Each structure stands twice: as C-alpha cells, then as structure tokens.
Amino acid sequence: MKKQILSLGTLACLTIAGCDNSLDNVKNQSSYNDDTYFTTPATISEAVTATYGLMLYKGLYSRDFYYLMDLTGNEAEADAPLLGDVLQLHDYSYAANHAQINDLWSTAYKVTFRANLVIDKAAKVTPASDAEKAKLTQYVSEAYFLKAYAEFLLVTLWGRVPIRKDYSENDEFYLPRASTEENWKQIESDLVNAIAGLPANYASANDLGRVTKGAAIALLGKSYLYQKKYAEAATQFDLLTKAPYTYDLVQNLDELFTKSPVKNAETVFDIPHKAWGGWAEGSPYYMFGSQEGSGSGKNTLTGRAMEYGWNDWRNVFISDAAVKAFTYKDETGKTYVDPRARNTFYGDKASGGDVTFCDNCTGGAKPYPFAENGNGFRWRKYEPYEYKEKGELPQSDINSQVIRYADVLLMLAEAQINVGKIAEALPLINKVRARSGAFAYTTLGTKDEAMKKIMLERQLELSGEQVRWFDLIRWGIAKQTLNAEKKEKYPTSSQSFFQDKHVLFPIPLTEKNTNPLVAKDISNDWN
Structure with a gap:
C-alpha cells in the first residue's frame, strides 16, 4: 500500500471549501532570468565581456595556466618555495583530483556555456538599426572564437571530451565523450563562423583586446596544423602575411615581454592585463581565489x-x-x-x-x-x-601572448615543410631569426633536418610562452624528450617521470563523480 504524506497546508486546504492557491506561483516582477535579461545589444555585450572575463579565471591566465604548461613542458623547474598541487606538475605526480587541472577543465566549459548563451540570445534580439545589427554580428563572432579556443584546450589536453554544441544542451546534465574527430570538427565550424563576422581591426581604442578576424584565422590554421592537415593550415597562415592584414615582427622582443605593450603589429591574440582603477575594489591577491567572486573589481592582472x-x-x-x-x-x-x-x-x-x-x-x-x-x-x-x-x-600588467606573428610564421614554415615546400619555409624561419640577430640558415636540408630546425626554432623563440608542452605532445616526442631532460638534471633518480598516460591530462575527478556517462568511459582512473 502506498503512503502519502500531506503537509499541514494541504490538509487545511482539503478541509476549507474554496481554498485559493493563486499566490503559490506569483512571479517576482523585478527579477530577471536569461530569457528576460539578454534582450538588447547592450546586454548581449555584457555577456560577451563576461565570457572574456573567464580568460582570467581559475586555470587560465590570471595564474594557473603558466604553471600548468611551463612545468609539465619542463621550461620551468620548481624552486624550493614551490609547494602543494603546483609542485606535482614538476615531476608528473599529479592525479585526477589535481586542483589546477580540475580548474582548467571547469573554466573551459564555463567559456563554452557563456559563449553558447551569447550565440543563442543574440539570435532572438531584433536590432533597431544597421549599426546594432553589425554589433550583434560582431558579438556572436567573438563568442564563436572564445568557444573554439576553450574547445581547443579541451581536445588538445584531454582528447575525447563532451561537446556542448549549443545553449539548448544546458538541460542535458550528462553528455558522453565525443571522439577527437568530432571535437575538431566542432572547433573548425565555430572558427569558420567567427571568421565570417569578425573585423580585421577595431577603430576604437576601447576595443583593444577584442579578438579579430586574424586571430580566428590563426587559431583555425593552428587547429589544422595540430591535426596534421598541413595544406589547409598553410592556406590559413598565408592569409595573415598579406593585405588586408598588417602583422609584422616588433623590433625587439622586450617590446612584448618586459612591460605591458601598447597596440603593436605582432600580437595576433593576447590576454590584456591592466589595473582599471587601482586596488580599492579588491585584493591584489585575487588571483588565488575565484577571480569573479573575490572582489577583484576591474583589475585584470596576472x-x-x-x-x-x-x-x-x-x-x-x-x-x-x-x-x-x-x-x-x-x-x-x-x-x-x-x-x-x-x-x-x-x-x-x-x-x-x-x-x-x-x-x-x-x-x-x-x-x-x-x-x-x-x-x-x-x-x-x-x-x-x-x-x-x-x-x-x-x-x-605584461600581457599574456597567446598567438603572435612570429608563432604564425613558424607554424606556416612547419606546414610548408610537411607538404614538401622546404624552400618556401626557409625565408619564414630566417625572418624570425633576423629580428634578434641570429644567423640566417642557407639551407634547411632534408625534411627531417628541416623539422629538427623548426623544432629548435620554436623552442627558442617561444620559450616560456606556454607552447612547448603542446608542441612536444603533437610531435610525438614528449616522453623521450622530457625524460632525457629530467635524467640529465637528476642522474641518480630512479623515478619514472613522464609516462605514456601523461600524453593527456587525467579526466578530472569532479567530472567523473558527477557525469556517469564519462565515468564509465575512463580507463585506469586516468583518461
């Protein structure tokens, strides 16, 4: 026999004729939800800004990302003061509960969530003028880029991950892991959409830091390169060497890396760091907390x-x-x-x-x-x-360079080498070397010799820019390279540093514990 438990209020209504429950579902007319708030170009702009804001959130450029990539890629080594979870990155002793790895995963999906919200809500806004229509197109295109960048991090660092294609999927709590091919296809689609609506440049200085068409083209080329679609990659990178794009190398690397740069010709996509009004609104140590909820005010520093x-x-x-x-x-x-x-x-x-x-x-x-x-x-x-x-x-306030023109030239050279156009790669490499006064190569040699040169060139030019880990993994030489470097540094150690499983980060424990579709698809409690 089924038992029903009734509240005192329900019992009262059952015993009093004509009980009125019309007040049970009264709506608060002063409250907002996602359908009632994001209805104008101005509020859509706020949503885009909030999506950019996640670039400074836990796991990314306010603090954690440089540790994650520099320590695992052995460009930085732990000094005595380095402690806790971050120290585990140095010797690959991290596990699925690693705080910074979990944070990066979580923040990447927050980016896709907010970007999908922008795309969904902007489609329902009726612009009042051509100017508003153009702005909405720009906002949506920016969202597509930011979404693709988050997806790029997810697939390169974790491999097969769930894809949240659009905002309607927010009702789906549990999504299975998609194949890497499906993930890359989604990234390509999002970047094509971004390219279609982004401007090559912004007229106002107030827009400094917004992504441009060139940034989306560069990330699409990079996505092709990582998939070994070399001809497609070369086509995209080559676009950035011609009009209407005016990218060039700055005269001295110090212009990019020893003080916060003003607008320059080399930056393709960066994370601006600036204090917009001092510390009155929050703690200068906000980078250790949840940046959006720790009273950081307008500060975007690292x-x-x-x-x-x-x-x-x-x-x-x-x-x-x-x-x-x-x-x-x-x-x-x-x-x-x-x-x-x-x-x-x-x-x-x-x-x-x-x-x-x-x-x-x-x-x-x-x-x-x-x-x-x-x-x-x-x-x-x-x-x-x-x-x-x-x-x-x-x-x-030194800006974090994510993609700069020197990187584009070297990726273009790598793509040309891999399609057999070694002679066309030579001047690209030499252009980057000439900026700093390094000798010019007269030849790159065979394909294998040319690849060794481009690998070295990327290591030198992009040192400390959170690129090397990705390069070693995609080239398939991470284990042999990193273990050889560690062995030379610690010759008497019997520890096995980089193992085969480290090619991918472990699927975060939080995801495993909350998503049964992912949990059943993880091998050896790792990935």
Missing part, C-alpha cells in the same frame, strides 16, 4: 611576474634544458649561442643570458649585476626587472 620572479617569490627558475637549447651548432659546426638567450633569461656571459638588470630603472639607478650564486639562471621574459628592482605585489 601573478606570473611575482611568482616566477627571482627577486621576489622565487617559485620557479628557467630549466637547465631550456637554457642549454640556446647553445647549438651553426652551419659550419661551430658552437653558437643564440642572441635570444639575452631576452629570455638572466644568466652569465657563456650562456648568453642577460648579466645585468634594472637597466632602465628610474631615479638614476645604475644596472645591477645578476648574481647566479649557485641558484640557477632565472626568467627574464615576462619579468619587469629591466624597469624596477623588485616587484611590489602579484600585479603584473
């Missing part, structure tokens, strides 16, 4: 300079492997020290690193000699030490 800073928190130093890469053989077989070493790290004369700091400090300060003192060489890229002796707070 903690990288302070945390990596050898004259500050000293959490990491540049790896021995990264330093040694700048010394190699030239075409005559002689030992050559690449001049980009000076822009990348502080070291000694033999290593090519910068031997002084505070060269441009104000107040008449003279340059200080960099003293290694047995503590290893230290990062110069993304540090402010050319302009001040010490950092003050974790509040760096």
Whole structure:
C-alpha cells in the first residue's frame, strides 16, 4: 500500500471549501532570468565581456595556466618555495583530483556555456538599426572564437571530451565523450563562423583586446596544423602575411615581454592585463581565489611576474634544458649561442643570458649585476626587472601572448615543410631569426633536418610562452624528450617521470563523480 504524506497546508486546504492557491506561483516582477535579461545589444555585450572575463579565471591566465604548461613542458623547474598541487606538475605526480587541472577543465566549459548563451540570445534580439545589427554580428563572432579556443584546450589536453554544441544542451546534465574527430570538427565550424563576422581591426581604442578576424584565422590554421592537415593550415597562415592584414615582427622582443605593450603589429591574440582603477575594489591577491567572486573589481592582472620572479617569490627558475637549447651548432659546426638567450633569461656571459638588470630603472639607478650564486639562471621574459628592482605585489600588467606573428610564421614554415615546400619555409624561419640577430640558415636540408630546425626554432623563440608542452605532445616526442631532460638534471633518480598516460591530462575527478556517462568511459582512473 502506498503512503502519502500531506503537509499541514494541504490538509487545511482539503478541509476549507474554496481554498485559493493563486499566490503559490506569483512571479517576482523585478527579477530577471536569461530569457528576460539578454534582450538588447547592450546586454548581449555584457555577456560577451563576461565570457572574456573567464580568460582570467581559475586555470587560465590570471595564474594557473603558466604553471600548468611551463612545468609539465619542463621550461620551468620548481624552486624550493614551490609547494602543494603546483609542485606535482614538476615531476608528473599529479592525479585526477589535481586542483589546477580540475580548474582548467571547469573554466573551459564555463567559456563554452557563456559563449553558447551569447550565440543563442543574440539570435532572438531584433536590432533597431544597421549599426546594432553589425554589433550583434560582431558579438556572436567573438563568442564563436572564445568557444573554439576553450574547445581547443579541451581536445588538445584531454582528447575525447563532451561537446556542448549549443545553449539548448544546458538541460542535458550528462553528455558522453565525443571522439577527437568530432571535437575538431566542432572547433573548425565555430572558427569558420567567427571568421565570417569578425573585423580585421577595431577603430576604437576601447576595443583593444577584442579578438579579430586574424586571430580566428590563426587559431583555425593552428587547429589544422595540430591535426596534421598541413595544406589547409598553410592556406590559413598565408592569409595573415598579406593585405588586408598588417602583422609584422616588433623590433625587439622586450617590446612584448618586459612591460605591458601598447597596440603593436605582432600580437595576433593576447590576454590584456591592466589595473582599471587601482586596488580599492579588491585584493591584489585575487588571483588565488575565484577571480569573479573575490572582489577583484576591474583589475585584470596576472601573478606570473611575482611568482616566477627571482627577486621576489622565487617559485620557479628557467630549466637547465631550456637554457642549454640556446647553445647549438651553426652551419659550419661551430658552437653558437643564440642572441635570444639575452631576452629570455638572466644568466652569465657563456650562456648568453642577460648579466645585468634594472637597466632602465628610474631615479638614476645604475644596472645591477645578476648574481647566479649557485641558484640557477632565472626568467627574464615576462619579468619587469629591466624597469624596477623588485616587484611590489602579484600585479603584473605584461600581457599574456597567446598567438603572435612570429608563432604564425613558424607554424606556416612547419606546414610548408610537411607538404614538401622546404624552400618556401626557409625565408619564414630566417625572418624570425633576423629580428634578434641570429644567423640566417642557407639551407634547411632534408625534411627531417628541416623539422629538427623548426623544432629548435620554436623552442627558442617561444620559450616560456606556454607552447612547448603542446608542441612536444603533437610531435610525438614528449616522453623521450622530457625524460632525457629530467635524467640529465637528476642522474641518480630512479623515478619514472613522464609516462605514456601523461600524453593527456587525467579526466578530472569532479567530472567523473558527477557525469556517469564519462565515468564509465575512463580507463585506469586516468583518461
């Protein structure tokens, strides 16, 4: 026999004739939901801004992303102050409950959620003018790009992941993992949509930092390259070398990496870092919390300079492997020290690193000699030490470069090498080298020799830019390269560092515990 439990209120209504329950479902006329709020171009713009805001959220560019990529890619090595979950990235001892890995996964899906909301709600807005129609098209295209970027991180770092194609799927709590092919197809589709509606440039300085058509083309080319669709990749990258695009290399790498740059010709897609009104609205340590909910106000800064800073928190130093890469053989077989070493790290004369700091400090300060003192060489890229002796707070305003033109040229060269156009790749590589004064190659040799050169070139030019991990994984040489580097650094260690499973990050424990469709599709509690 079924038992029914009735509330006192229900019992009362059953015993009183004509009981009126009309007040049970009264709507609050002053409240909003997603259908009633996102109904104008202005509110759609707010949703786009909120999607950009996630680039500074946990797992991404306010703090965690540089640790995740630099430590796993062995460009940064742990110094004594580095503790906790972040330290596990250094020796690949992380597991499915790793905080920063879980955060990156979660934030990437938050980006897809908000981007899908923009796309869905903008389609229901009736523009009042051609200008509003153009703005709505731009907003939707920006959302498509941000969505594709999040999807790019998910498929490259975790492989087969669930795809949230559109906003209507928000009612679907549990989605199964899709194939990598399906994920890449979704990324390509989103980027094609982004390209169609994005401008090549923005007229207003207030729009600095918004994605452009060139950024979407670059990410589409990068997506093709990672899938080994080399001809398609080359076609996209080549577009950026011609009108209407005016990308070029800045004169000196310091213009990008020692102080926050103004608009420049080399940045294709970056994350701007700036304090928009001081710290009155929040803590300068907001990077350690949930950035949107910790009172951060208008600040969009990053903690990288302070945390990596050898004259500050000293959490990491540049790896021995990264330093040694700048010394190699030239075409005559002689030992050559690449001049980009000076822009990348502080070291000694033999290593090519910068031997002084505070060269441009104000107040008449003279340059200080960099003293290694047995503590290893230290990062110069993304540090402010050319302009001040010490950092003050974790509040760096040096923009995070995600894709820049030098990267585009090297990816184009790689694509050309792989389609057999080695001669066309040569001037692209030499253009990047010439900017820093490195010698020009007269030949790239065979395809295998050319690939070795492009691999080295990317390691040197993009050092410390969270690129190397992705390169090693997609080239299929991560295990052999990283374990050899670790063995040279720790010759007496019996530890197995990089294992086959580390090619992909572990599926986060939070996803496994909440999504049964994913949980049953995980092997060995990893991926």
